[in-house]
Each structure stands twice: as C-alpha cells, then as structure tokens.
Amino acid sequence: GRSAMPYNDKTEPLLGVPQPQSVTTLTWSGFNDENEGDYDVDHLGETEPGPPVLRGRGESSGSEVEAGNGGTASSSGVAPRLIVSYGLGHVLNDLSASIWFFYAVIYCQQVLGLPPDTTGAVVLIGQVVDGLTTPLVGYASDHTRTPIGPRKPWHIFGVCCVALTFPLVFGGCSIGAEPGNALRAFCPLKPWQGGKAQMGLLVFFISLFQIGWASSQVSHLALMPDLSKSRRERTTLSSVRYGVTVACNIFVLLALSVLLAREREASGGGSGGGGCEGGVELTSADQPLFQSLSWTVAAVGVLAACGFYAGVPSHPRGRGGSRNEPRLSSSGSPLPDASIFEDALFWKHGLLYMLARLMINLNMVYMPLYVQSTMRMRRNAIAVIPLLMYVLSLLGSGIQNVMNEKFGRVQAFSIGGALQVVGSLALFFLPRRVSWMMYVIAPLIGLAGTSMLVTVISMTSDFIGRRNLSAKVFGLYSFSDKLCSGIAVYAIQSSLRCGDCCTNPSCCSVFYRYVLGLVPLGAAVVSFAILLLWRWSKLRRRAAVMKRDQSTLLLDPTDSIADVKTWSYGGL
Template sequence: MEVSSQHLLSNEYTEVYRRLPLKLQLAYGVGHVLNDVCASMWFTYLLVFFHLVLQFSNWEAGFMLLVGQVADAVSTPFVGFHSDQTDNFWLCRYGRRKTWHLIGTVCVLTTFPFIFAPCINCTDSHKWAQIFYYCVFITIFQFGWASVQISHLSLIPELTPNEHDRTKLTAIRYSFTVVSNLLVYVITWAILHINSGAESKVGPGDADKFQHVVWTGLAIGIVSSVIFHVFVKEEGAFGTTNDVRGTQLRTPIKDLLMSLEVYQVAVVYMSTRLFVNLTQVFIPLYLHETLDMTASALALIPLIMFIGSFVTSMTIEKLNRGFGRRLSYILGVLMGISACIWIKLGSGDPLKAYQIHIIAVLIGACGSITLVTSLGITADLIGDKTDSGAFVYGIMSFTDKLANGVAVVIIQDLHKDPTNKSYYRDTLTYVCGGSAILGALAVISLLKKVRVDHLGYENVPNYNSINSSDVHPVVTEEIQPSLIS
C-alpha cells in the first residue's frame, strides 16, 4: 500500500479547517424538518386520506401520488443544476444553497395545507376536475420540497471537507427526520385516538382531523426553518474547500453522466428510498385492510417504527466507522428482509398483539441504517467537487422519486379485488424486500475500489478519481469482492 501524495494537505489548510461546532450541526439538522413533516404526511397518509377520507379510488389516489413523484423527480436535477451555478442572480448573494432552500420553503408552506383538505368549492365537481385541482398544488409543493431537499443535502460537502463530520451531519439530519416523523405520528395518534374513539376506523368524517395534524406540523417546520436560516452560514465560513484553495472545483455534467460509479450509487440510493418510502406508504394500508386494525393503530405502528429508527440513528456514525459503509448497509438490509419475511409468515392474534411491534422496529432500524449510509456513500462520491454536489444529489433523487411514483401507481392499479385482504401483505413482503436486496447487490457492485482512511471509513472513489477532502493522509488499496470490511 502506498500513501497518495494527492491526499497530503498543507499545514495551512489543516490550520484553516476546524471541527464543526455543535450549534452549527444542530442548526443544520433542523433545516429539513419542514420537509420531513410534510414527507411523513405525504408517504404515510396521502393514500389513506384520498382513498378513505375523500373517497377517491385506489388508482386515482395512486395517480396523484405519481404526479407528485414525477414533479419532484423532474425538479431535483433542475434545482441541482441551478443551485451549482455561480450566476448573478441577486438573491444568490444570500448563498446559492440557502436561496433555493428559502424559495422551496415558501412553495411548501403555501401549497401543502390545500393537499390535505377537501376541494374548496368543488367537492361536488367531477372527480377528474378535483384531481386536476389537487395536482396543481401537488406539483408546486413537490417543486418546493425538491428545492429544500437538494439545497440542504448539497450543503453537507460545502460545510466540511472531513468525511467524519459529513457522516455526523448526515446522521444528525436523519435524527431530526426521525424526530419529525415521531411528532407527526404522536399528533396523529392523539387526534385520531382521542377524537375518534379507540375502536373507530378512518372515514370521510376525518378531514378536519388531518387538517389539525398538518397545521401543527407546519408550525414546527416554520420555527425550525427560521433557526436554520439564522444560524447556518453558507459562504465558506467554516473552512470549506473552495475558500482554502481559492478555486472552483466542478465536474462537467457530461463527465458525471458517463461515470459508472454515479449510476451504481444511484441504484443504491433509489433502492434504499424504495424500501423506506414504500414501507411508509403501505404499512397503514396493511394495518387497515389486512390486519383490520383501528384508526389509532395507523399512527401507533408507524410511531414505533420511527422510534426504532431514531434509536438506531444514534449509532450509525460509529457503525460506519467501525464496520465500513458496505457491511453497515448490508446489516441494515438483513434487518429489513427479516421484517418482510415475518410479515409474510405471521398471522393471527399474536401478529396483531405484539409481533407487529417488533416488525415495526426492524423496519425502522433498516431504514435508518441504509438511508444514512447511502447518503454517506453519495457524499463520498462528491468528494471535494462541491460545485457539482447539488446536481449529483439531483440525479440520486430523480431516480428515487420516479421509481417510487411508478411503483405506487402500479401497486395501486393492480389492487382491483377489494376482497383480497393479503394484497398489501404481499406488497410489503416482495416489493419492499426485493428493494432491500437490490440495494445490497448495488453496494456489493461498488467493491471495485474503495479508499480506507485512518478513521476506518470506506469511501467510494469520486467521479474525478481525485479526492483531497480529508485533512489526514489516506491509504488506497484494492478490495476483493467480500462482505468483510
């Protein structure tokens, strides 16, 4: 093994770089809370709301979710490309990333409340007129959501050049995601359980209850966004790569699109999001239709799922450091596959009484480990080419959103027999389990070469094959295809 001279940084650079203060880490982490609250409602309750409350058919509800996912998928590379530009747009003096974050926040706040509400002055209109009404708000909302997501993610490699701190920021970001989901489920459980009764099921009379959940969540998101914009400074205040070297490190889009590693990492990220999002979408319908559980269970089980996710998220940084990204990811996949098999084989009162709670913890742990690790792999891919970072995240998110939308509408369209109570059980088993396996295979395909640094991290080669983002020497070695780190 030989130490690459490209990774030996100057003393001047080492002196400029400082570990990120805790205040900045926390302020960064809350910057995605508004998105997280809305995403929790979107993936967990959109189909429930449109199908059970507004009485749209399975296909119509799935179609509106698909419209949102396509709008998000198209928006992500667009936002990513323009977020990377250093043009003269006057507001960009506020910061390229934070400008798009602000624009997205405004779009989300002005449209999301209309999605989880009856059609204003058109409840008696034709279904397709109502669908068009909702799709307008959904499209603007998803553009805003994508703007916040991509700008927030692309700040990670800009705020710090150190892989350890990047993983920590990703873990903190995900911890706040989990907390946001927990808040949504606690609020939803309280409103549905207290106001509807312990034995009631979701129906057309629950529209106002969903509005209460939405406005409570948005209030939390507004406060969090204000904290983010006040305390997070973008323009290299913490010793980013561009400040130290005085140059703009950018990879041409053509080179990105011709890089095999980009597509390998995209499959990892897409598969991860498929598992996380599809379990979030179909667990409530599985509880309602297959297990015939009460309305409060539709909030309680996802709540338990995200408690497991939150507890696991606090260990991910150490897990990645101790076992490497590959083994950590595969460990998460094994938990997810175990949960899917259990869903398939479990039955009767024991499943509803206590087994479903263990399954929820396993699903949450799998989602937490695989999602944070896949984001770490993406940050490794970007390396110090931060001026192309947003576009890379845009590519990842494009595949994720499109795949999720297509998957949901196909699953909903195939569910034509209302007497088939096992449909969502099989969906969780085969579709979600298959997504987890695909992610594991994609991670294994990345074994061509990794960089192993002094902290024990395994870093994907970036798309220029040069990464001087660490402040410590990095050893490069060939790794044979093996599950052992």
C-alpha cells in the same frame, strides 16, 4: 502535489534536490469501497519542506499533521450550533413528507373517496413533478450566485411553496372551515365535493407542493459537503439530518395517534373488527383531523426554517480552505464535472440511494394499510405502528458514526439490508392472531431504513468530495428515487382489484401482505446483488495490482513486497 520529487525506498527526500515549499497531504483510500482509487488533496499552506503525507482509510482530513520539522496536529469539527441549525433546515420537508408518504394513499382512497388507480395516478403525478424539478434545481443551485449564497435562495423558495400549498393538499381549507359554517369560503379545494374542478385543484396544489419540497431538499443536501471537510463530519451531518427526519415523523405520528384516539372515544367507536363497521377504516368525517394537522405542520416547519437561516452561513465554502479545489482521479489529474457520469461510483451510489429510498417509501406508504387491512388492528394503530418504526430509527441514527467507523460504509449498509430482509419476511408470514408482533417487527424495519439511508448519503458525500457538484449529484439521485417510487406506487395501486375493502376485506388483506412483504424485500436483495458485484469487480482489480507489484519485486529481489508498496504509494 504531483511534482517529480525523487524519494528513496523510505519515502524520504534525497539530499541535494530542491524541495517544494508547501506540504501536500494525499489521502489514498486504497481498495476502500467508498472512494477506490481517488485522492483528496488538502493544501496546508506555506510550511517547512517535507514529503507528502499518505493518509489511509479512516483518517480524517479534518485533522492534519504537518510533515517535516516538528509539525503539530490541528483538528477542527463542525460546531454544535451549526449542526443544530443544519438539522432545522429540513424540518418542514420532513413533517410534510411524513404525512404525504404515510397517508397520501389512505387519505385519497378513504377520506376523499378516490378509486385506487386514480389515487395511484395522483401520487405518480406528484412524484414525477418532484423528480423533474429536482435535477433542475440542483443544476441551478450549483450555478446560482447571490449575496446569501447559492443554496439559501432555493431553500427559501421551497419553504414558501410548501408552507402555502401543503395545508391545501390535506384538507383544502383554513382551520375550522366546514360546509355549514361561515368559513366555507376559505376552502378552495372543497374536499366535501367531488368533480373535475376539485380534482384539478388537488393536482395543482400537489404539483406546487412537490416543486417546493424538491427545492428545499436539494439545497439542504447540497449544503452537507459545503459544511464538512472530512468523512466523519459528513457522517455526523447525515446522521443529524436523518435523526431530525425521524423526530419529525415521531411528532406527526404521535399527534395523529392522539387525535385518532380522542375521536374514537368521542364517537364511541369499536376496537376494530372484520369490516368497516368495526371502526378500522377512515371516512370523510376525518377530513378536519388532517386539516388541523397539516396547518400545524406548516407553522412548526416555518419556525424551524427561520432557525436554519439564522445559524447556517450563506457562504460555507470558505471553511477549511477552498471548496473548489479539484478532486483527483487515480492518475492524479483533476476530474472534470462531466466525468462523474464515467465514474462507476456515481452509478453504484445512485442505484443504492434509489433502492434505499424506494424501500423506505414503500414501507411508509403501505404500513398503515397493512396494519389496517391485513392485521385488522385498532384504528389508531395506523399511527402507533409507524411511530414505533421511527422511535428505534431515532436511536439508530445516533450510532451510525460508530457503525461506519467500526465496520465501514459497505458493512453498515449491508447490516441495514439484512434487517430489512428479516422484517419483510416476518411481515409476509405473520398470522393475524399474533398481530402484537408488529410492535417488534416495525422497529426492526425502521432501524434498517436508518442504516441504509444514512450510510448511502455519506457514501455520496464522500464521492462528491471538494467538487462543486453536490446539488447536481443529489438532484439526479433524488430524481431517480422519486420517479421510481411514483411508478411503483402507481403500479401497485393499479393492480388492486379488490374493490371496496369494506365489502371484500380478505382480498385487501392478502394484497397488502404481498405488497409489504415482497416489494421492499426485492429492493434489499437487489442492493445486496449490487454490492456483491462491486466486491467481485474490486477483487479482480486487487489481483491485477498484486500481480503488478510482484513483477516490480522481481526487478529488485532485495526488497520485500511491503517495501515495494511503500515506495510506490509514497512516491505517487
């Protein structure tokens, strides 16, 4: 595709010059924020001779137009069956992560009775194990060769680990096991007992759960570039993936809200007052509730994984040509694997991904505690408010294709960041007497998370392109995300000096207001700063190119700036 082929100023081949026998399509993103200066080359096979076709921003590589004598356009998209099957592959992770992020802190503190700093340490250990496992699995996945492909073996391993250990993290027993019945022997964790042995088992099960979770997550993310061949298809898969995540969160939160409401009716609990006697906080008596929910999550997730294995091909790289074709740099030379660390886009997308995940994770972890301690809402509101967050997120995930096509990646990400800023400020200043406003603010925050995460995953998939680096890149990004989130939760929990929130509710109220109102806000502001810095750098590069084009124009005053650009880009 980089042969020395002479062209005139109309990008037509000159007569009498031997032409190559294959048509090559060059995708130039110009000054596009997502892939600035990169080219994506698709070899269309043996056809009539003709000049390279230069595609601009927004033109899908899934619809190729053959240049030359009467070429016709042909397009292909991801089959609906494949889209559905791909979405099912992360159901178990999504269901378990919903309980883990929303209720790990509140479960350890109020059901198991662990101190706040110990709770933070438990969460940090899980996140560190997950983060360390993620890049290792990413590297291994990119270098695995099995009859069922490189991704599925690691996904199967992850599903087995999660399904077997997650119910032991939240509950530690088989369904129906209690201290006084015959099934108590099926409780390896024995959550009704304290001690170092139980604490060690809890950490052990959490570690295995996180290893399995990371294996499934990385292998599933790595399939996205393998299954798609255009920006639009990658956005579709990313939106479906996040839509399934939202649907799983809705399922978990709806089930928990129903269980909490039934338990409250059975016990005749109050509507929530100023202390624990009002029925706001959870207790050790709620352990069977989480136990039943965790086993249900494991069963549903395993069934969904079976649908994923049946519908997704083991070797998807064969679709749309070889997936090992090299990605070209702005100079046209193939980019080696190691060069991703020298590419500014790798660091830009990594920081944006880490900040988006940090913002979403902290919203998930501390929203129930904010609702419980700061707003003093009803007991089942710790499930209803997060449920509303994800209802609007599910609707928002369906319009991400339109937003990305209409506004572009950066603008779509910025819209989500702006919504997060508004939501965080509203939570910080919201008085308790108007706690009903939570039913408006929470969905706004959910929509912000959808816009930011879907867009940054699509940006990353665009950056990966055709290189066999998807698991490696997503593994490194996930490592930074999980380590950052774990450290943040540990730091927040260690700074909690209120003691028992039942006896000191005003201290806890102020603490969680500051946490949920300021920390996600800071993540969104830093994201904006990165985008502004990138925009400033891009404008400087644009000015340099314009200056070079004007110098070229002086060599031939009969040509216009547009003619010079057309010739230079077409010839390139």
